[in-house]
Amino acid sequence: MEPVSGSARIADVAARAGVGVATVSRVLNGHASVRPATRERVLDAIRALNYRPSSVARNLSLQRTMVVGAVLPWFTNPSAVQRVRGIVEGLSSSPYDLMVFDVESEDRQRRAFELFDRGDRADGLLVVSTLPPEAEVERIRNAGLPCILVDGIHPSLPCIAVDDVGGGEMATRHLIELGHRRIAHIGDTPPEFRFDWSRDRTRGYERALERAGIDVRPDYVREGTRLLHVARGIATELLTLPDRPTAIFAASDTQAFGTLEAARALGIRVPEELSVIGFDDIEVASYVALTTVRQPLFESGRRGAELLLRALAGRPVEVRTELLPLELIVRRTTGPSPAA
Amino acid sequence: MEPVSGSARIADVAARAGVGVATVSRVLNGHASVRPATRERVLDAIRALNYRPSSVARNLSLQRTMVVGAVLPWFTNPSAVQRVRGIVEGLSSSPYDLMVFDVESEDRQRRAFELFDRGDRADGLLVVSTLPPEAEVERIRNAGLPCILVDGIHPSLPCIAVDDVGGGEMATRHLIELGHRRIAHIGDTPPEFRFDWSRDRTRGYERALERAGIDVRPDYVREGTRLLHVARGIATELLTLPDRPTAIFAASDTQAFGTLEAARALGIRVPEELSVIGFDDIEVASYVALTTVRQPLFESGRRGAELLLRALAGRPVEVRTELLPLELIVRRTTGPSPAA
DNA sequence: CTCCTCCTTGGAACCGGTTTCAGACCGGAT
DNA sequence: ATCCGGTCTGAAACCGGTTCCAAGGAGGAG
Numbered sequence: 001m002e003p004v005s006g007s008a009r010i011a012d013v014a015a016r017a018g019v020g021v022a023t024v025s026r027v028l029n030g031h032a033s034v035r036p037a038t039r040e041r042v043l044d045a046i047r048a049l050n051y052r053p054s055s056v057a058r059n060l061s062l063q064r065t066m067v068v069g070a071v072l073p074w075f076t077n078p079s080a081v082q083r084v085r086g087i088v089e090g091l092s093s094s095p096y097d098l099m100v101f102d103v104e105s106e107d108r109q110r111r112a113f114e115l116f117d118r119g120d121r122a123d124g125l126l127v128v129s130t131l132p133p134e135a136e137v138e139r140i141r142n143a144g145l146p147c148i149l150v151d152g153i154h155p156s157l158p159c160i161a162v163d164d165v166g167g168g169e170m171a172t173r174h175l176i177e178l179g180h181r182r183i184a185h186i187g188d189t190p191p192e193f194r195f196d197w198s199r200d201r202t203r204g205y206e207r208a209l210e211r212a213g214i215d216v217r218p219d220y221v222r223e224g225t226r227l228l229h230v231a232r233g234i235a236t237e238l239l240t241l242p243d244r245p246t247a248i249f250a251a252s253d254t255q256a257f258g259t260l261e262a263a264r265a266l267g268i269r270v271p272e273e274l275s276v277i278g279f280d281d282i283e284v285a286s287y288v289a290l291t292t293v294r295q296p297l298f299e300s301g302r303r304g305a306e307l308l309l310r311a312l313a314g315r316p317v318e319v320r321t322e323l324l325p326l327e328l329i330v331r332r333t334t335g336p337s338p339a340a
Numbered sequence: 341m342e343p344v345s346g347s348a349r350i351a352d353v354a355a356r357a358g359v360g361v362a363t364v365s366r367v368l369n370g371h372a373s374v375r376p377a378t379r380e381r382v383l384d385a386i387r388a389l390n391y392r393p394s395s396v397a398r399n400l401s402l403q404r405t406m407v408v409g410a411v412l413p414w415f416t417n418p419s420a421v422q423r424v425r426g427i428v429e430g431l432s433s434s435p436y437d438l439m440v441f442d443v444e445s446e447d448r449q450r451r452a453f454e455l456f457d458r459g460d461r462a463d464g465l466l467v468v469s470t471l472p473p474e475a476e477v478e479r480i481r482n483a484g485l486p487c488i489l490v491d492g493i494h495p496s497l498p499c500i501a502v503d504d505v506g507g508g509e510m511a512t513r514h515l516i517e518l519g520h521r522r523i524a525h526i527g528d529t530p531p532e533f534r535f536d537w538s539r540d541r542t543r544g545y546e547r548a549l550e551r552a553g554i555d556v557r558p559d560y561v562r563e564g565t566r567l568l569h570v571a572r573g574i575a576t577e578l579l580t581l582p583d584r585p586t587a588i589f590a591a592s593d594t595q596a597f598g599t600l601e602a603a604r605a606l607g608i609r610v611p612e613e614l615s616v617i618g619f620d621d622i623e624v625a626s627y628v629a630l631t632t633v634r635q636p637l638f639e640s641g642r643r644g645a646e647l648l649l650r651a652l653a654g655r656p657v658e659v660r661t662e663l664l665p666l667e668l669i670v671r672r673t674t675g676p677s678p679a680a
Numbered sequence: 681c682t683c684c685t686c687c688t689t690g691g692a693a694c695c696g697g698t699t700t701c702a703g704a705c706c707g708g709a710t
Numbered sequence: 711a712t713c714c715g716g717t718c719t720g721a722a723a724c725c726g727g728t729t730c731c732a733a734g735g736a737g738g739a740g
Contacts, residue, residue, distance in 0.1 A: 007458055007483055009696060020720035025698055035718060050479070056405070056460045057696035059396045060725050074425065081421055085414060088442050097455060100440040102428050115437060118347055120396045120726090139390070143347055257627075287597075288627050349726060360690035365728055375688060397726035400695050460696090 008049040017045035028053060065123055068308060071101045071112040072128035076191065076226060078254060079280050079297050083128055083150060086301025094309050096123070103130055109193045119143035124308045126150055127157075128301070131195045146311035150304040152195035158311075159321040160304050162295045164197045167326045168204020168249070171277045171293050174328055175247040176212045179337035180275060183209065184238045184245035186231055186255050187223035198223070198251045201279065205249055220245055224255075231258030232265075239266055239274070246274060246337050253278035253285050253292055260288070260333065271335030281329055289332040296324045348389040357385035368393060405463055407437050408648060411452040412468035414442045416531065416566060418594060419620050419637050420469055423490060426641025427466060434649050436463070443470055449533045459483035464648045466490055467497075468641070471535045486651035490644040492535035498651075499661040500644050502635045504537040507666045508544020508589070511617045511633050514668055515587040516552045519677035520615060523549065524578045524585035526571055526595050527563035538563070538591045541619060545589055560585055564595075571598030572605075579606055579614070586614060586677050593618035593625050593632055600628070600673065611675030621669055629672035636664045 010028075014021045019042060026034050027042040034042075045051070059065045070087055072080045084100060091098055099122060103109040113136045116125050124146040131152050132140070140147050141156070149159040175183050185205045188198035202223075206216050222238065224230040231250065235258060238245055250256035256278030260270060268274050278285065281294035303324070311317045350368075354361045359382060366374050367382040374382075385391070399405045410427055412420045424440060431438055439462060443449040453476045456465050464486040471492050472480070480487050481496070489499040515523050525545045528538035542563075546556050562578065564570040571590065575598060578585055590596040596618030600610060608614050618625065621634035643664070651657045 007460075010698095011696080014720095021697080022699075022720055022722095023718085026719090029698080031699090032719095033717065038718080050482070052454070052458050054400075054458060054460045054696050055455070056396060056399045057725090058698080060394075060400050060727085061696080061698045063725070065396070074428065088414065092448075097441065097451075101437065108432075111437075114392070115395070118392045118394060120394045142390070284624050284627055287624055350728095351726080354690095361727080362690060362692095362729075363688085366689090369728085371729090372689095373687065378688080394726050397695090398728080400697085401726080401728045403695070 007054070008051040010051075010053065012049055013042065013045045013051050016049060017041045059120070063120075065121060066096055067099050067122045068096050068124040068126065068305075068312075069099045069101060069116045069122035070126040070128060071103055071109070071116065071130060072126075073104050073130055073194065074102045075104045076194070077129050078284075079282050080129055082282065082297035083301035083304075086298040086303075087126060087128075087305045088301075089298070090302040090305025090309070096309070096312070103193065106191070106193050109133075113139075116140075117143060117145065119145035124148075124312050126301075126304050126308055127152065128304070129195070130193050132157075146308060146317070148304045148308045148311070148317075150300050151197075153321050156319060158307055158317050158319050160300050160307070161197075161321055161323060162300075162326055163323050164200030165204040165207065167279060167293045167295070168201035168251075169208040170204070170326060170328055171201075171249045171279060172205045172208035173212075174277060174291075174330070174334065175249065175275055176208060176214070178247070178275060178334060179339070180247040181214055181337065181339065182220070182243065182245040183214070183247045183249060184220040185222070186234050186238075186248060186250045186259065187221065188226050188251040188255065189223050191225075201251050226252055226254055228254055228258040228261070231255035232262045233258075235259040235262035236266065239263060239268060246339055247334070248274065248276050250276065250278050253280045253282045253290060256290055256292065256333075257284075257288070260290075270333050273338055275334040275337070277334055285329075286331070291331045291334040292329050294327045294329045300324055347394070348391040350391075350393065353382065353385045353389055353391050356389060357381045399460070403460075405461060406435055407439050407462045408464040408466060408645075408652075409439045409441060409456045409462035410466040410468060411441045411443050411449070411456070411470060412466075413444050413470055413534070415444045416534070417469050418624075419622050422622065422637035423468055423641035423644075426638040426643075427468075427645045428641075429638070430642040430645025430649070436649070436652070443533065446531070446533050449473075453479075456480075457483060457485065459485035464488075464652050466641075466644050466648055467492065468644070469535070470533050472497075486648055486657070488644045488648045488651070488657075490640050491537075493661050496659060498647055498657050498659055500640045500647070501537075501661055501663060502640075502666055503663050504540030505544040505547065507619060507633045507635070508541035508591075509548040510544070510666060510668055511541075511589045511619060512545045512548035513552075514617060514631075514670070514674065515589060515615055516548060516554070518587070518615060518674060519679070520587040521554055521677065521679065522560070522583065522585040523554070523587045523589060524560040524562070526574050526578075526588060526590045526599065527561070528566050528591040528595065529563050531565075541591050566592055566594055568594055568598040568601070571595035572602045573598075575599040575602035576606065579603060579608060586679055587674070588614065588616050590616065590618050593620045593622045593630060596630055596632065596673075597624075597628070600630075610673050613678055615674040615677070617674055625669075626671070631671045631674040632669050634667045634669045640664055 014024045101112045103112050117139045127149050129151040149157045187202045190196045222234045224234050278292040281292045354364045441452045457479045467489050469491040489497045527542045530536045562574045564574050618632040621632045
């Protein structure tokens, strides 16, 4: 009479041990005092039936899942992987498990939030590199679902972000200090559902130029989606301008790679004839020796997880934007201006 | 009287619409016939209360979650990310959502399986680049949980894998054809919980040498964990041998990168003085122009998802190992033997 | 007008756990 | 012997849905 098909239920265990279900539950959760002899009988029954409690039933009863959800765009954002690793790390010593949900389109984003916003799939939510619609923020608050925004800013959620204006300025100043005067910029047109940090980086670029007394040339400022080949196209346009730039600041590493490819195709040497700087410092950047502004990707995830855990523990989390430090990483794609 | 705190339940909707819960459920699921006027009343109540059904309660009742789980090692295996992308792609047009669980240690692996093996967290399971313990395979079968193994082989599960012996042979033959005779090999010592494909690649290496009439030199065959710096150490040993190899076949791209770093540190030029070939063709490989044996990472995930969906649809899935094709990708880290 | 369908609907059982609450049982004190 | 307190224990309510089943009501046929 072995329980071959399907899984045993708590009632089966109770029956076999000759006790009530409440007692089995108590043994399972180590709750109240159960007489040692009884406990042993129950444990024997559990072993004999190869029993494991249903987590779904448990969740329903406890109103708790011990899962935290993360919604983020995988594909459109290679840096997201690094952030997830930080989240995993931040969660690793906690009893919470992680459920990752990929949003690569607006439609998927809606589905992701529908999945989580009622608060019964996960006990907490990390929203990474994507901007929750206003209605969802509302719903999440109503559900009492703790939520942290990573790589994005929203006035009514705790956020982890970086100073994009400062970062854009940092990148551009580096080029200026190398003697460059003709500095172009490739910005990132974010999809609808993503936070638009690119605008701020562009503002930082403009500010650095102004402070150095260099005019902002509209024909040097372009914008396109983050895709590598799109950036390559834009860079090609810039580099075939009659008065071509000697340096290009790309709003992301991916776009910087596109720029490098364009330069290679045109036979323009980097960094001798052209300096290129990116933003993010994704893993690949060190392999191709790209100069870039490093933002702490891993750390952003870790910190987000940390704040979420604090909220889950019932301790208060301030609703404010926490800025992580940026760092200029000089490698081999930037050098002195050839014009200098 | 707005429902400010907590979420509305189906009973609230029923009460407000003046109908029974069964009717609300029918409207929600578009099941049996509901009179249009009644349906409208229910829909109004749903809107007014901002109601969304609890997925947990739904799961419990339906014994179905519409989620598929994936357990895989993130950190120890950069190629895993690529496989996940394939899985996401394969699932994208299905009604199933994906829950990713990271296993970077044996302990985490146990937890992952405990989470899924009862079959109530997810309707199906994809096990990627990690080998489920025998007891778990048993339990998964008992729970009737469809399960596909990706990048691993187990006699009682449908598997997606590659011909590692053939791949090792392919890589080594490429080096032989370039005139190399002193060919070393760096194998991968897998952690306990991972499938040991490295042994097969080593066997392929040996077979290729034998077929070419080249003796297998024990001092040319080393093994270490997959970590980059470990491989760098091993490569350094190999390259400081009195009779140093002119070519090295690394069992993974990560280890090939370690080898390249070792060569650079020793001032040995690649490919003029040393040829290096890897295995996997992870994304970075194309950036550093690494010659490698490509295994279809993305495709393995996509195909695994496809098989799982078939199983979930109730159609039979053969318990057999499906081998995906390998391809030699020649880039710029291999060249003619300097000895030739 | 009556009877019989068919359509629509609500009550209640069920999914598998947790927890409240009250009662059974035990030993020790009076 | 009786009473009291504390320890263990099980029945039942509950979490929030789905669905079986029986019943009410409307409309058509006889």
